[in-house]
Amino acid sequence: MGAYNQFILLSIRADTYFYLAQNRFFYCFISLLAAVVLFKETEVDLTVMNYYQLLEEDIRFQDGLAACLNCGVCTAICPAAEFCDYDPRKLMIMVQSRNPDELETLLKSDYIWNCGQCMSCKTRCPRGNTPGMVIQALRKVSQETGLFVHSEKGRQQLRIKRAVGHNILQYGFCVHPDILEPEQHPEQGPVWEWVYENREEVYKRLHANIYEEGAGALRKIDAESMQELRDIFRETGGEQLLQMIEYYASE
Numbered sequence: 078m079g080a081y082n083q084f085i086l087l088s089i090r091a092d093t094y095f096y097l098a099q100n101r102f103f104y105c106f107i108s109l110l111a112a113v114v115l116f117k118e119t120e121v122d123l124t125v126m127n128y129y130q131l132l133e134e135d136i137r138f139q140d141g142l143a144a145c146l147n148c149g150v151c152t153a154i155c156p157a158a159e160f161c162d163y164d165p166r167k168l169m170i171m172v173q174s175r176n177p178d179e180l181e182t183l184l185k186s187d188y189i190w191n192c193g194q195c196m197s198c199k200t201r202c203p204r205g206n207t208p209g210m211v212i213q214a215l216r217k218v219s220q221e222t223g224l225f226v227h228s229e230k231g232r233q234q235l236r237i238k239r240a241v242g243h244n245i246l247q248y249g250f251c252v253h254p255d256i257l258e259p260e261q262h263p264e265q266g267p268v269w270e271w272v273y274e275n276r277e278e279v280y281k282r283l284h285a286n287i288y289e290e291g292a293g294a295l296r297k298i299d300a301e302s303m304q305e306l307r308d309i310f311r312e313t314g315g316e317q318l319l320q321m322i323e324y325y326a327s328e
């Protein structure tokens with residue numbers, strides 16, 4: 078059973094125990110019934126063919142893969158193909174095959190994390206496909222299903238989520254000088270440490286508006302804008318995706 082489905086079932090089981098403890102047997106029965114129905118649906122979800130259906134639901138996939146003729150033009154322009162174990166043409170073949178085993182292997186692999194998202198492929202494809210956008214959809218499905226934990230680069234998503242994801246919701250910036258602690262970045266050497274310790278003065282000399290309200294780089298993001306950011310994450314499913322990454326990676 079997929080880990081996220083286990084997560085749902087565990088939630089229902091928690092409800093069941095809650096109702097049992099309160100002698101609310103009718104609600105307990107309903108909760109158990111819901112668990113059985115969900116379990117049955119989970120069995121259907123486990124047919125790997127659903128991975129393709131999940132992909133098809135993503136607008137980036139719909140837009141990124143119309144009909145690939147496997148000409149290889151995208152591979153010729155792709156910088157990732159030059160330096161990594163990655164080939165957008167092969168990727169498109171694998172996805173188009175709809176082969177359940179191949180799709181699952183892909184979703185579990187480092188392969189989908191090698192694309193650099195430069196979108197050069199978009200400019201060249203004679204069929205108007207964008208392998209880079211197909212990659213975006215694959216990454217999302219890999220995260221939603223928990224398959225990303227099977228690959229090294231996939232597991233790095235947790236680190237990125239805890240860094241960039243957390244920073245955006247905490248500071249309103251992907252990276253903020255406050256979190257660039259020298260002990261986390263020993264490779265930067267003593268100059269970095271000095272900049273970190275004197276960051277307020279240094280950034281002000283560079284005309285940043287650090288910690289201050291109003292306009293300017295590194296300004297303090299006001300409470301209303303921060304709330305808006307959190308609302309966007311919640312409404313678009315970003316918040317849920319971050320929770321899923323945390324949940325699967327902690328298993």
Ligand code: SF4
Binds near residue numbers: 147201202204
């Ligand atoms: S995605 Fe486009 S450029 Fe790449 S192999 Fe397919 S048709 Fe050719």
Ligand code: SF4
Binds near residue numbers: 156193194198212
């Ligand atoms: S977006 Fe990805 S697949 Fe497309 S050219 Fe860039 S690295 Fe290659």
